[in-house]
Amino acid sequence: MISKKMEHMVANSSAIRAMFEEGNRLAKLYGKENVYDFSLGNPNVPAPEAVKQAILDILSEEDPVVLHGYTNSNAGYEDVRQAVADSLNERFHTAFSAKNITMTVGAAGGLNVILKSLLNPGDEVIVFAPYFGEYRSYTNNYDGVLVEISPNTVDFQPKLDEFEAKITPKTKAVIVNTPNNPTGVVYSEDTIRRMAAILEAKQKEYGTDIYLISDEPYRELAYDGVEVPYLTKYYANTIVGYSYSKSLSLPGERIGYLVIPDEAADSEALISAANVATRILGFVNAPTLQQKVVKYCLNEKTDISFYDRNREALYNGLKELGFECIKPEGAFYLFVKSPVADEKAFCAAAKKYNILIVPGSSFGCPGYVRLAYCVSYETIIHSLPKFAELAGEYDR
Numbered sequence: 001m002i003s004k005k006m007e008h009m010v011a012n013s014s015a016i017r018a019m020f021e022e023g024n025r026l027a028k029l030y031g032k033e034n035v036y037d038f039s040l041g042n043p044n045v046p047a048p049e050a051v052k053q054a055i056l057d058i059l060s061e062e063d064p065v066v067l068h069g070y071t072n073s074n075a076g077y078e079d080v081r082q083a084v085a086d087s088l089n090e091r092f093h094t095a096f097s098a099k100n101i102t103m104t105v106g107a108a109g110g111l112n113v114i115l116k117s118l119l120n121p122g123d124e125v126i127v128f129a130p131y132f133g134e135y136r137s138y139t140n141n142y143d144g145v146l147v148e149i150s151p152n153t154v155d156f157q158p159k160l161d162e163f164e165a166k167i168t169p170k171t172k173a174v175i176v177n178t179p180n181n182p183t184g185v186v187y188s189e190d191t192i193r194r195m196a197a198i199l200e201a202k203q204k205e206y207g208t209d210i211y212l213i214s215d216e217p218y219r220e221l222a223y224d225g226v227e228v229p230y231l232t233k234y235y236a237n238t239i240v241g242y243s244y245s246k247s248l249s250l251p252g253e254r255i256g257y258l259v260i261p262d263e264a265a266d267s268e269a270l271i272s273a274a275n276v277a278t279r280i281l282g283f284v285n286a287p288t289l290q291q292k293v294v295k296y297c298l299n300e301k302t303d304i305s306f307y308d309r310n311r312e313a314l315y316n317g318l319k320e321l322g323f324e325c326i327k328p329e330g331a332f333y334l335f336v337k338s339p340v341a342d343e344k345a346f347c348a349a350a351k352k353y354n355i356l357i358v359p360g361s362s363f364g365c366p367g368y369v370r371l372a373y374c375v376s377y378e379t380i381i382h383s384l385p386k387f388a389e390l391a392g393e394y395d396r
């Protein structure tokens, strides 16, 4: 007998698994090259060559007992954390040191560690639709309550009036994700300033601390030189959750970090809690080899020109066919308005052309669909005539 909570989770995750299996089934039937699978956010640009070299160098240079051992602190190797802090200070003119950095098992691990550290049962976590659906599961893991702000479908910047109205004395955390999955939108500096002012005022009004959690696995995937504000500079109670899954194309290696700045309320207690949470959630510490890889590759970048070319081709191609979408400024997703209100019916129609896309209701935003363009350029180009046929079903 599995737990009631897990029964619910298993039922909910079947849709994603079904999509994955459908992709495999179609590939077997029609050949992989004739299936246009835009469903998964799995990077298809290989990790930089420097990552491989770093692994070889680390294996030959580092003491294997230390390299493959538990780390002294559950937060990770001191030298790695100091190197991450130095790199952030150089880039964003911050003043972090090793103690402010907790190495994590990707962004997902980091979010679980910080929510475990912060939430009492019934505490509220605010998210802005459309949002990464796992935020609901992570909040639920610690008996928090997810509070959704409805989507602003004009430009997908967060709706700040509704945000202000929905903050309560129980609001413990707010999660923002910019560049955003699933819209590709980057929250502007103006948005961040106004959000910070609202949070400051509400903290004062209620006498509480509200933590802004910046989930930023897509920070380095930003196009046309768009600025992605570094949130700790705008609001003291900011926690940053970073990941190398997309920035170095290492999603399976499970490596990232949390930044808990000194300026955050109860910073020392929170840092200790994150340490213990890393241990008792069963991570114990982030993968040690990958921690060292991060240190060796702090200045490495994935080749985003590949995603950029896909972005242009897919956005322009779909616009020409009459689909409505805003041009993504970051990440590798395009959020497209469904030509019919029931976007699940639209996803089903797309499948007839071997096009796999994800319904917006998975992100709290029905009426839209998400396309992940971390696919080959050929997939995009060959999918466009299929999208044309699909669009034809709605021309009347």
Ligand code: PLP
Residues within 6 Å of the ligand: 041, 105, 106, 107, 108, 109, 132, 177, 181, 215, 217, 242, 243, 244, 245, 251, 256
């Ligand atoms: N947050 C967002 C918005 C994501 O899109 C993802 C993965 O796709 C994650 C977190 C989890 O990433 P990681 O692989 O670093 O755990």
